[in-house]
Amino acid sequence: MLWLAGGCVFEKENPMKILVPVKRVVDYNVKVRVKADGTGVDLANVKMSMNPFDEIAIEEAVRLKEAGIATEVIAVSCGVAACQETLRTAMAIGADRGILVETDVDLQPLAVAKLLQALCAKEQPQIVICGKQAIDDDANQTGQMLAALQNWPQATFASKVVIANGKASVTREIDGGLETLEISLPAVVSTDLRLNEPRYATLPNIMKAKKKPLDTVKPADLGVDVTPRLTTLKVAEPAKRSAGIRVADVAELVNKLKNEAKVI
Amino acid sequence: MTMRTDRDAMEYDVVIIGGGPSGLSTAIRIKQLAEQSGKEVSVCLLEKGSEIGAHILSGAVLEPHALAELFPDWQERGAPLNTPAGEDRLLFLTETGSYKLPTPPQMGNHGNYIISLGNLARWLGEQAEALGVEIYPGFAAAEVLYHEDGSVKGVATGDLGIGKDGQPGHNFQPGMELHARQTIFAEGCRGSLTKELFAKFNLRDGVDPQTYGIGIKELWEIDPAKHQPGLIVHTVGWPLQSDTYGGSFLYHLENNLVSIGMVVGLDYKNPWLSPYEEFQRYKTHPAIRGFFEGARRISYGARALSEGGYQSIPKLTFPGGLLIGDTAGFLNVPKIKGTHMAMKSGMVAAEAVFEHLFKDNAGAEATEYAEQIKKSWLWDELYKVRNIRPAFKWGLFGALAYGAIDTYVFKGKAPWTMHHHDDHSQLGDKNSHPKIAYPKPDGQLTFDRLSSVFLSATNHEENQQTHLRLKDESIAISVNYAKYGAPETRYCPAGVYEILGEDEGKPRLQINGQNCLHCKTCDIKDPTQNINWTVPEGGGGPNYPNM
Numbered sequence: 006m007l008w009l010a011g012g013c014v015f016e017k018e019n020p021m022k023i024l025v026p027v028k029r030v031v032d033y034n035v036k037v038r039v040k041a042d043g044t045g046v047d048l049a050n051v052k053m054s055m056n057p058f059d060e061i062a063i064e065e066a067v068r069l070k071e072a073g074i075a076t077e078v079i080a081v082s083c084g085v086a087a088c089q090e091t092l093r094t095a096m097a098i099g100a101d102r103g104i105l106v107e108t109d110v111d112l113q114p115l116a117v118a119k120l121l122q123a124l125c126a127k128e129q130p131q132i133v134i135c136g137k138q139a140i141d142d143d144a145n146q147t148g149q150m151l152a153a154l155q156n157w158p159q160a161t162f163a164s165k166v167v168i169a170n171g172k173a174s175v176t177r178e179i180d181g182g183l184e185t186l187e188i189s190l191p192a193v194v195s196t197d198l199r200l201n202e203p204r205y206a207t208l209p210n211i212m213k214a215k216k217k218p219l220d221t222v223k224p225a226d227l228g229v230d231v232t233p234r235l236t237t238l239k240v241a242e243p244a245k246r247s248a249g250i251r252v253a254d255v256a257e258l259v260n261k262l263k264n265e266a267k268v269i
Numbered sequence: 270m271t272m273r274t275d276r277d278a279m280e281y282d283v284v285i286i287g288g289g290p291s292g293l294s295t296a297i298r299i300k301q302l303a304e305q306s307g308k309e310v311s312v313c314l315l316e317k318g319s320e321i322g323a324h325i326l327s328g329a330v331l332e333p334h335a336l337a338e339l340f341p342d343w344q345e346r347g348a349p350l351n352t353p354a355g356e357d358r359l360l361f362l363t364e365t366g367s368y369k370l371p372t373p374p375q376m377g378n379h380g381n382y383i384i385s386l387g388n389l390a391r392w393l394g395e396q397a398e399a400l401g402v403e404i405y406p407g408f409a410a411a412e413v414l415y416h417e418d419g420s421v422k423g424v425a426t427g428d429l430g431i432g433k434d435g436q437p438g439h440n441f442q443p444g445m446e447l448h449a450r451q452t453i454f455a456e457g458c459r460g461s462l463t464k465e466l467f468a469k470f471n472l473r474d475g476v477d478p479q480t481y482g483i484g485i486k487e488l489w490e491i492d493p494a495k496h497q498p499g500l501i502v503h504t505v506g507w508p509l510q511s512d513t514y515g516g517s518f519l520y521h522l523e524n525n526l527v528s529i530g531m532v533v534g535l536d537y538k539n540p541w542l543s544p545y546e547e548f549q550r551y552k553t554h555p556a557i558r559g560f561f562e563g564a565r566r567i568s569y570g571a572r573a574l575s576e577g578g579y580q581s582i583p584k585l586t587f588p589g590g591l592l593i594g595d596t597a598g599f600l601n602v603p604k605i606k607g608t609h610m611a612m613k614s615g616m617v618a619a620e621a622v623f624e625h626l627f628k629d630n631a632g633a634e635a636t637e638y639a640e641q642i643k644k645s646w647l648w649d650e651l652y653k654v655r656n657i658r659p660a661f662k663w664g665l666f667g668a669l670a671y672g673a674i675d676t677y678v679f680k681g682k683a684p685w686t687m688h689h690h691d692d693h694s695q696l697g698d699k700n701s702h703p704k705i706a707y708p709k710p711d712g713q714l715t716f717d718r719l720s721s722v723f724l725s726a727t728n729h730e731e732n733q734q735t736h737l738r739l740k741d742e743s744i745a746i747s748v749n750y751a752k753y754g755a756p757e758t759r760y761c762p763a764g765v766y767e768i769l770g771e772d773e774g775k776p777r778l779q780i781n782g783q784n785c786l787h788c789k790t791c792d793i794k795d796p797t798q799n800i801n802w803t804v805p806e807g808g809g810g811p812n813y814p815n816m
Contacts, residue, residue: 032812035814036724041490050322050388052323202440204442205430205440207442208405209445212403
């Protein structure tokens with residue numbers, strides 16, 4: 006039977022769960038500032054919100070559920086207790102429940118991928134839809150690492166997702182145009198900006214989200230060691246662009262490029 | 270008015286509009302009273318900022334009096350009062366000189382703390398949530414709802430996804446109605462719904478007009494060698510002319526942070542004056558600039574404040590609701606502090622509302638609030654200083670002299686009360702006042718407005734209708750431009766208003782609503798009151814950290 010929803014064509018499948026990892030990051034409106042001692046970015050009292058690519062992932066999962074393809078959408082966040090707010094936002098958009106893997110340790114992509122691996126073993130999702138990267142560290146690694154750990158197919162930077170017959174057909178934006186992959190499920194899909202436009206988290210839905218279930222576990226409960234493997238040596242602001250100068254003619258420009266800038 | 274049927278509704282006992290110190294204090298106090306007496310009271314609080322604290326900006330030196338009444342154990346609870354007030358300097362500035370003035374008793378700060386009010390609000394928000402208050406940031410109350418008998422029924426949040434043309438777009442989501450037995454308006458200075466309530470219930474009949482100031486503030490991280498935690502420096506005089514009410518503040522907080530700002534009374538007359546440029550210029554004074562060598566600016570913002578005091582307090586209650594905090598005008602001008610009053614008014618309101626909710630045949634209006642306010646220390650404090658601000662009609666020196674007599678001779682009990690005028694009616698003709706040549710910003714200590722607005726992290730969803738509405742678009746040119754030289758292009762601290770097309774002889778007003786800092790100055794100072802500040806989509810506006 007064919008189902009039409011949100012411009013996508015779906016076929017009725019067996020019941021399936023979708024797991025969506027959501028990260029609490031510094032809000033995209035905030036002008037971040039490197040700490041005076043160069044140890045990182047100052048996050049004291051700055052506005053935090055859900056990584057925008059993860060919002061797209063939640064929206065896609067919720068649309069799949071609304072289309073009757075998915076049966077349950079589970080949002081997962083790994084990090085400090087305040088990540089609960091991010092999970093509530095995900096549930097206001099339409100996720101059915103949330104899982105917080107609570108830790109104060111600074112989590113790196115491999116640690117998050119391992120935590121998600123443990124949750125995949127527990128929850129048995131058919132798809133993990135994640136943001137392609139988080140706007141704070143721009144690592145773009147967690148989804149790929151998770152696919153490798155699970156030995157699942159992956160389709161990254163999705164701009165269109167169609168699920169049918171136990172397979173996902175995923176369109177990706179690449180330099181030369183569009184590429185369409187077909188992967189078998191279970192699989193990891195990561196979202197690009199044009200996949201969808203997330204809906205507003207409305208006040209009635211935020212109120213309802215407060216009553217949805219939210220479980221908290223610790224990394225140790227999942228048997229995962231989240232100790233950082235990488236050390237940040239220094240964080241610095243990009244060098245300030247120096248003021249430009251006006252040249253009189255082409256000859257002077259060429260001369261300066263050759264002798265001063267030494268680029269030609 | 271047509272009835273809408275597309276909105277969900279929720280019922281609460283109390284709905285509070287605004288998550289500043291007054292609104293949060295009310296929410297907390299009601300829940301404390303409910304807990305103590307074993308009763309159930311549902312409390313919902315709406316905040317238009319993206320989070321609690323996002324729109325809060327103040328100096329700020331806090332008198333912890335009211336906080337201690339709300340939470341006697343605020344220290345154990347970890348309230349962010351980290352820097353006790355230390356040395357207090359009051360300087361009179363000339364262009365190159367500075368002279369120390371005796372600190373008037375109201376301005377003494379012993380026992381006070383230099384704080385970030387935004388961070389105090391964040392902390393109060395956590396305390397309120399822990400007590401069971403439902404807090405919804407990112408949702409602006411856009412409309413007052415009334416019962417058929419005219420009493421206030423609650424509010425509705427704004428619709429989302431309305432396009433520039435005012436029509437619902439593809440992602441349209443209707444707002445939500447919040448109904449309450451009492452709706453408490455804690456919008457801060459010049460609340461947009463409060464303005465409607467003033468008119469609807471004639472709350473300003475028989476009181477003076479409110480008079481305002483605009484406060485502009487920057488947060489800097491300075492050289493640790495120059496940092497003196499607790500240092501408080503206030504100035505009067507240069508760069509402001511003696512007929513313009515205003516002054517500056519400079520506070521050394523923790524972590525090498527310095528908060529610096531200027532307040533300019535919005536009853537100024539010269540339409541060429543720019544509060545923003547006056548503030549930038551002030552920082553270059555020899556007594557001030559030294560603090561900022563090798564420093565970096567990390568935040569910027571602006572907000573209007575109420576300065577009318579005692580004479581300008583409106584009727585505080587009406588059927589179904591009441592006003593608290595700075596939207597009612599609770600601020601002590603000579604003390605240059607309002608937070609303790611905002612919190613106190615919120616607590617008194619909470620006690621009155623709580624009593625009212627459980628009284629038989631109580632009626633729709635919690636008149637107990639106004640009665641109890643008049644019995645509290647807040648009212649006495651406001652009364653004593655009521656003549657200080659209006660004395661500035663005699664200029665800075667007249668006011669200083671009068672202030673000394675009023676304070677020391679009459680001890681605030683002078684047998685007269687001076688009056689205020691509307692700020693917007695004070696602006697003079699562009700040809701009867703000299704133009705002011707402000708220096709160009711140097712990009713180190715002084716900056717242009719757009720690079721400042723950038724640091725406020727302000728944003729508004731770009732496809733929405735502008736929230737700054739002109740009642741009559743032609744007046745922008747026929748009156749504001751022709752008679753006053755488009756003063757909104759100067760008093761707006763965010764560069765929202767621009768005159769374009771002057772060179773072609775076809776001037777028109779461009780409104781860059783996306784830059785708006787929600788300071789409300791345009792709504793106050795526009796000479797014909799043609800500019801109406803309405804709430805944009807919730808979550809829009811500045812995202813102040815540590816302000």
